[in-house]
Amino acid sequence: MAGKTMPELHLGLEGIYFAESSICKVDGTKGRLYYRGYSIGELAGYSDFEEVSYLLLHGELPTRSQLIAFRRRMRAERTLPNKIIGIIEEESVRSHPMHVLLTAVAALAAYDKEADVASPRANMEKSIRLISKAGSIVAAIGRLRSGKQYVRPDARLGHAENMLYMMNGTRPSSNAARLLDLMMVLHAEHSSNASTFSTIVTGATLSDLYSAVASGIATLKGPLHGGADERALQMLRDIKRPENTERYIDEALQNKRRVMGFGHRVYKTYDPRARIIRKILLDLSLESGEVKNLAQIALRAEKLMIERLGRSKGIWPNVDFFTGPVYVHIGIIPALFTPMFAASRMPGWCAHMLEYWEHSRLIRPLEYYTGQAGRRYVPLGRR
Numbered sequence: 001m002a003g004k005t006m007p008e009l010h011l012g013l014e015g016i017y018f019a020e021s022s023i024c025k026v027d028g029t030k031g032r033l034y035y036r037g038y039s040i041g042e043l044a045g046y047s048d049f050e051e052v053s054y055l056l057l058h059g060e061l062p063t064r065s066q067l068i069a070f071r072r073r074m075r076a077e078r079t080l081p082n083k084i085i086g087i088i089e090e091e092s093v094r095s096h097p098m099h100v101l102l103t104a105v106a107a108l109a110a111y112d113k114e115a116d117v118a119s120p121r122a123n124m125e126k127s128i129r130l131i132s133k134a135g136s137i138v139a140a141i142g143r144l145r146s147g148k149q150y151v152r153p154d155a156r157l158g159h160a161e162n163m164l165y166m167m168n169g170t171r172p173s174s175n176a177a178r179l180l181d182l183m184m185v186l187h188a189e190h191s192s193n194a195s196t197f198s199t200i201v202t203g204a205t206l207s208d209l210y211s212a213v214a215s216g217i218a219t220l221k222g223p224l225h226g227g228a229d230e231r232a233l234q235m236l237r238d239i240k241r242p243e244n245t246e247r248y249i250d251e252a253l254q255n256k257r258r259v260m261g262f263g264h265r266v267y268k269t270y271d272p273r274a275r276i277i278r279k280i281l282l283d284l285s286l287e288s289g290e291v292k293n294l295a296q297i298a299l300r301a302e303k304l305m306i307e308r309l310g311r312s313k314g315i316w317p318n319v320d321f322f323t324g325p326v327y328v329h330i331g332i333i334p335a336l337f338t339p340m341f342a343a344s345r346m347p348g349w350c351a352h353m354l355e356y357w358e359h360s361r362l363i364r365p366l367e368y369y370t371g372q373a374g375r376r377y378v379p380l381g382r383r
């Protein structure tokens with residue numbers, strides 16, 4: 001490519017703005033996060049997942065009557081078509097729950113007469129359906145993969161409470177339901193991260209909402225993104241005892257291995273969600289047992305990582321680091337951590353899609369070609 005000037009490459013699209021949005025503000029320097037202008041700390045303290053879903057989709061907190069109507073709509077959408085339950089049952093025995101979730105969410109389109117209707121009204125309806133049914137799908141995966149009978153949703157229960165009920169077949173304690181709900185609020189939205197971006201890339205081709213969020217789920221699965229939560233817990237389990245932590249972390253860093261649950265493309269300080277989840281974990285007031293051990297290992301690892309890489313490289317705990325022990329406390333198995341994340345992120349993905357479609361433009365970046373030019377085809381016999 002002699003004579004051509006190399007354009008500036010933005011590897012990983014780092015630092016590139018591709019759209020305007022009024023949904024989420026991530027302040028990576030100060031470690032702050034806002035959904036629709038409300039700080040994550042206030043939402044975690046006072047709101048719940050159904051209300052936050054409304055906020056993300058509509059841009060405003062609902063009035064009392066709007067919230068009642070929204071909860072009713074969400075709860076009416078929890079049921080799953082029998083064929084979807086069949087897919088979950090069939091696939092759960094041999095696939096990771098993220099594969100099953102991806103298949104089941106994509107398959108939902110077949111049961112929605114408006115799957116390809118692109119009006120704002122139809123897309124809002126589909127968003128409510130997707131947020132609601134994603135919770136039921138994740139719960140059903142948890143239930144059916146262990147060979148147990150499907151449990152029908154209970155419309156009297158809150159979103160997270162119903163998920164635990166569908167998973168375990170018994171009503172959860174109010175503490176467990178509140179904890180899971182809080183975790184879902186913390187995971188509901190995070191601006192144009194990889195999965196939201198891929199959702200938007202798909203939607204920007206004017207594909208449908210089911211296909212768009214299926215792209216989001218597929219992207220979330222990766223260990224550099226949502227898949228880090230399952231691996232972070234595995235790391236804590238591999239460390240086994242608090243006194244092994246230093247050796248494990250130092251070995252990982254010497255061998256240039258990523259320590260899962262640390263580092264972030266935007267936060268170069270403590271992730272505010274991780275701070276809240278850390279506090280939740282410490283507030284569990286555990287006397288003994290696995291979660292207490294995991295928490296002690298996590299705190300040691302956190303201290304070491306901050307000493308080694310915090311100030312020097314801006315590598316701090318992210319949302320995925322303290323999540324695992326909290327989920328273990330609630331009784332959620334590691335293979336369901338990332339599906340839980342996906343079910344929690346559904347309102348964020350849908351809100352972004354609805355917003356982007358208001359001024360949609362096909363997303364098509366460039367890559368700088370560095371391959372050969374003008375080559376002549378050589379027939380197979382002469383190669």
Ligand SMILES: CC(C)(COP(=O)(O)OP(=O)(O)OC[C@H]1O[C@@H](n2cnc3c(N)ncnc32)[C@H](O)[C@@H]1OP(=O)(O)O)[C@@H](O)C(=O)NCCC(=O)NCCS
Binds near residue numbers: 226258262263264319
């Ligand atoms: C999230 C992540 C992909 C962001 O990466 P990024 O913005 O592309 O940053 P880079 O990969 O360029 O990393 C910058 C430097 O920090 C180091 N680093 C980043 N995350 C690290 C981690 N978790 N453990 C050890 N080192 C890490 C890199 O090795 C690199 O070091 P170098 O400058 O000596 O090469 C990265 O921090 C990571 O892999 N974290 C672990 C996975 C994870 O927890 N993901 C969930 C994110 S919410």
